[in-house]
Amino acid sequence: MACKSKNICIVVLGDIGRSPRMQYHSLSLADLGHKVDILGYGETDPLDEVKKSPLLYYHYLLACPTIPHKLTNYAFKTIWQILNLLFLLVTIRKPDIILVQNPPAIPALLVCWVFSKVVGSKLYIDWHNYAHSIMALNLSKDNMLVKITKRVEMFVGRKADHNFCVTNAMKKDLCENWNISAVTLYDKPPKIFRSISxxxxxxxxxxxxxxxxxxxxxxxxxxxxxxxxxxxxxxxxxxxxxxxxxxxxxxxxxxxxxxxxxxxxxxxxxxxxxxxxxxxxxxxxxxxxxxxxxxxxxxxxxxxxxxxxxxxxxxxxxxxxxxxxxxxxxxxxxxxxxxxxxxxxxxxxxxxxxxxxxxxxxxxxxxxxxxxxxxxxxxxxxxxxxxxxxxxxxxxxxxxxxxxxxxxxxxxxxxxxxxxxxxxxxxxx
Known part of the structure; x- marks a missing residue:
């Protein structure tokens, strides 16, 4: 299907090489002729297809120094990621669409939403899970950080131009509890995952x-x-x-x-x-x-x-x-x-x-x-x-x-x- 080429920015805020779904998104978009910038960490190499594609460009975030005090480290890391992510967003081509992976919600969702409003881009969210539920594993569902993260997910999810999610159960939950309309895009294996002789x-x-x-x-x-x-x-x-x-x-x-x-x-x-x-x-x-x-x-x-x-x-x-x-x-x-x-x-x-x-x-x-x-x-x-x-x-x-x-x-x-x-x-x- 022919379509007008767009500039797409994919934000992972995790290791690109260990984010297969977002790499698959980027390859599918490139196949349609879109120019894709991927923003994330470079701990492991992306797929060979990603590295070889002339329409895919990946930009690495800088690792954040660790501070011994847990709460201070969290605050410092958040500020570091905000500045780092904003710097990359303003240096790449102006995106027509920003596709951001969730989780993590903070600061990725907020930064991408604000930036999309400033430059006039559409914001898409790909829901893999909930950031607040993952945080609650180490904290508790009543922890203030967990509650803030949940509110951020709810707020930005409603403001997004489009939402994808990974299961029908999540689609139903987003709709019934947060009034967010999402489309279920199941994970499917690319052809590299196959039976062998x-x-x-x-x-x-x-x-x-x-x-x-x-x-x-x-x-x-x-x-x-x-x-x-x-x-x-x-x-x-x-x-x-x-x-x-x-x-x-x-x-x-x-x-x-x-x-x-x-x-x-x-x-x-x-x-x-x-x-x-x-x-x-x-x-x-x-x-x-x-x-x-x-x-x-x-x-x-x-x-x-x-x-x-x-x-x-x-x-x-x-x-x-x-x-x-x-x-x-x-x-x-x-x-x-x-x-x-x-x-x-x-x-x-x-x-x-x-x-x-x-x-x-x-x-x-x-x-x-x-x-x-x-x-x-x-x-x-x-x-x-x-x-x-x-x-x-x-x-x-x-x-x-x-x-x-x-x-x-x-x-x-x-x-x-x-x-x-x-x-x-x-x-x-």
Whole structure:
């Protein structure tokens, strides 16, 4: 669809490289011929497609120095971000539309709203969650900062020219409680998240094995795959490959997975009658609790569960998901109204998932149909043991996996670009 080229400014106020949805927005806008400026932090590299696009320009915010006193640090950081964000906004091309990610609400929403009024730009908000509900995890819902943030979200949301959100549950909540009209734009996986062949899996795992020798056999093959005269095949006796992506923060309770893995290990060590496969568990992501849990895992000295915590490049992460036997999502949702993009990515790769259950998860995960939902470490432990009992030769597990993957094949048919074009493209025309 042809349209007049516009200048679009996308404000992340987070790490651009770890904001996939906003990068997907930018690529979709560039595909329509719009010139896009992305404002955010540069802790990790953006996607290769973003770096290569001649119509995409990213501008990095400066990291804020840390002040020891918590309240003083918050105030200083807010002022720093206001000045930094305003400086970038006045130095880029005058935007026709500003698309800002929420959260964080402060100061991004206020700065973008004021700036849009001054220069005559339209303001669009992409609601991923609520900033005030995330703040309440560390403070309380009655804290003054939480109340102020909530009022800012409500005020600017009503003033915005257009609102996107990630679930129908959030759309309903915005409308009923804040009188904000929003359009649901579900996260969908781009084409890079796909099922892969055994040959691709073998090549990727061998390359990964150069850094993590736990997945390489003595003969040089991986512990999962081998080359035969008929090509690459999965080893008939192999460990299960479990993968989880976590931010290692409070809103993703890693202790649930830790306890489930401990129970899995105990079942094997205690000579339980259930014949469970050994597990290799890759846990990706960055976060301040990572070091704590890595130290805790190392102290357990597990013999049947191997945990590896790599940081994967953006092009390797989809290959990791597509190589796994089962995924785990620990996202709990502070508001109960967003959906975990990591499950979308896993589904895009045809990977069945065990996901922590919360209010609107059934908009994505259907228990026993395309994956499993769990409420506790006990639930997750049981699901892991059922999946990997007699693995990989269990007819029950194979039948369940076949059923799940048939459902995921349907999910894989609608990708981000097609969905964005259908739902969002006319908004930017």
């Amino acid at each position: 055994l040959e691709e899996k073998d090549i990727f795992l061998k390359r990964l094995g150069k850094r993590y020798n736990q997945i390489i056999s003595r003969d040089g093959s991986t512990v999962f795959t081998e080359n035969t005269n008929d090509g690459v095949r999965l080893k008939p006796s192999r460990p299960g490959l479990l993968v989880s992506s976590t931010s290692w923060t409070e809103d993703e309770d890693f202790s649930i997975l830790f306890s489930a893995l401990q129970e899995y290990e105990d079942h094997i060590e205690n000579g339980n009658q259930r014949k469970l496969a050994q597990l290799i568990c890759f846990i990706t992501g960055k976060g301040h609790l990572k070091e704590y849990y890595c130290s805790k895992i190392a102290k357990q000295n597990w013999k049947n569960v191997c945990v590896i915590t790599p940081w994967l490049e953006s092009n390797d992460y989809p290959l990791m998901l597509a190589s796994a036997d089962l995924g785990v999502c620990l996202h709990t949702s502070s508001s109960g109204l967003d959906l975990p993009m990591k499950v979308v990515d896993m589904f895009g790769c045809g990977l069945p998932v065990c996901a922590y259950d919360f209010e609107c998860l059934d908009e994505l995960v259907h228990h026993g149909i395309n994956g499993y939902k769990f409420k506790s470490s006990r639930d997750l432990a049981e699901q892991l043991q059922n999946w990997f009992e007699y693995f990989p030769n269990s007819q029950i597990q194979q039948a369940t996996e076949k059923k799940f993957k048939a459902e995921l094949h349907t999910f894989q048919m609608l990708r981000w670009q097609e969905n964005w074009t259908k739902i969002a493209s006319e908004t930017f025309a």
